[in-house]
Amino acid sequence: MDIRHLQYFAEVAKQMSFTKAASTLHVSQPSLSKTVKQLETELGVPLFYRSKVLQLTDAGEAVLANAIQVLDAFHNLTAELDDITNVKKGKIRIGIPPITGAAFFSKIIRYYRDKYPEVDILLSEVGSKMIKQGVEDGSLDFGLVCNLPVESSQFHTLKVVDDPLMLLVHTDTSTAAKEIVHLGELQDEPFILYREDFTLHDRIIEECRAAGFQPNIVCHSSHRDFMMEMVEAKVGVALLPSQIAREAADKNIAVLPLSHPNLRLELGLVWKKNKYLAFSAREFISMSRDYVKETVRLS
Numbered sequence: 001m002d003i004r005h006l007q008y009f010a011e012v013a014k015q016m017s018f019t020k021a022a023s024t025l026h027v028s029q030p031s032l033s034k035t036v037k038q039l040e041t042e043l044g045v046p047l048f049y050r051s052k053v054l055q056l057t058d059a060g061e062a063v064l065a066n067a068i069q070v071l072d073a074f075h076n077l078t079a080e081l082d083d084i085t086n087v088k089k090g091k092i093r094i095g096i097p098p099i100t101g102a103a104f105f106s107k108i109i110r111y112y113r114d115k116y117p118e119v120d121i122l123l124s125e126v127g128s129k130m131i132k133q134g135v136e137d138g139s140l141d142f143g144l145v146c147n148l149p150v151e152s153s154q155f156h157t158l159k160v161v162d163d164p165l166m167l168l169v170h171t172d173t174s175t176a177a178k179e180i181v182h183l184g185e186l187q188d189e190p191f192i193l194y195r196e197d198f199t200l201h202d203r204i205i206e207e208c209r210a211a212g213f214q215p216n217i218v219c220h221s222s223h224r225d226f227m228m229e230m231v232e233a234k235v236g237v238a239l240l241p242s243q244i245a246r247e248a249a250d251k252n253i254a255v256l257p258l259s260h261p262n263l264r265l266e267l268g269l270v271w272k273k274n275k276y277l278a279f280s281a282r283e284f285i286s287m288s289r290d291y292v293k294e295t296v297r298l299s
Contacts, residue, residue, distance in 0.1 A: 190236035
C-alpha cells in the first residue's frame with residue numbers, strides 16, 4: 001500500500017463514481033479500478049458495494065475515516081517541507097462565488113501578487129456551499145463564503161466584506177420612483193435569483209418568507225451581467241450587493257435601497273482548523289487582515 005492507493009480510494013468515495021473520480025484524478029478508469037482492487041486485496045475486505053449505485057461497505061467507511069487522516073497528515077508534511085525549502089514560491093487554491101467573489105476579492109489578490117509574484121493563485125468559481133466543502137476536504141486552501149458565521153468548530157474566519165443588498169428594477173415601473181422599498185412590497189414581483197447552490201439564494205428566500213410571502217422565482221443565474229440584462233428586459237427584479245449594483249447605473253435600471261437590515265452580503269475568508277499552512281498561505285491571511293484594516297480605516 002502507498003499514498004496513491006489511499007488518494008484514489010478517497011476520491012472514489014467522495015465522488016461515489018469511478019468515472020468521475022478517474023476524470024478528477026486524470027487517470028484512466030481501468031487503472032483507477034485496478035488500484036482500488038489492489039487496496040481491497042491487500043486489506044482483505046471489499047470497500048465498495050458495486051451495484052447500480054456505488055456504496056461504501058462498513059469496512060470501506062472505516063478505511064475512509066482513517067485514509068482522510070493519513071492524507072491530511074501527508075498534506076501537512078509536504079506543505080511543511082515545501083515551506084522549509086521554498087519560502088516564497090508555491091500555490092494557493094481559493095474558491096470564490098462567481099457573482100460576488102471577483103468584485104470584492106480582486107484587490108486583495110492583486111495586493112498579494114505584487115509582493116509574491118512567484119506564488120500561483122488558483123481560483124475556482126463555485127457557490128459558497130461547495131466552497132465550504134472544498135475547504136473541508138482539502139481541495140481548497142481558502143474559500144470566500146457568504147453569510148457569516150460559518151461552523152466555528154471546523155473553520156477559521158476573517159470577515160472581508162459587509163455590503164447591503166440593493167433592489168434592481170426596470171426604470172419603467174412604479175417601484176422605480178420609490179426612495180426606499182420594503183421587502184413585503186415585492187410579493188407580486190417575479191424574482192431573478194442566485195442559483196440554488198449559492199448561500200444567498202436560501203437567505204433571500206428565508207427573508208421573503210419572514211416578510212409574509214414566497215418569492216416567485218422565474219430565473220436562476222450565477223452571472224450578475226445576465227441578471228442585470230433580465231431586469232433590463234423586464235423579466236423580473238433582482239437583489240444584488242450595492243458595490244455590484246452600481247454597475248447597472250448606465251442601464252435602464254433603478255437601484256434602490258431596501259428597508260430590510262438583514263439583507264446583506266457578508267463575505268468571509270475561511271480556512272480549515274488544525275491544518276498546516278505553508279508560508280505563502282500564512283502570508284495570504286496576514287495580508288488579507290492588513291487589507292481589511294486599511295479598508296475600514298478609509299471608509
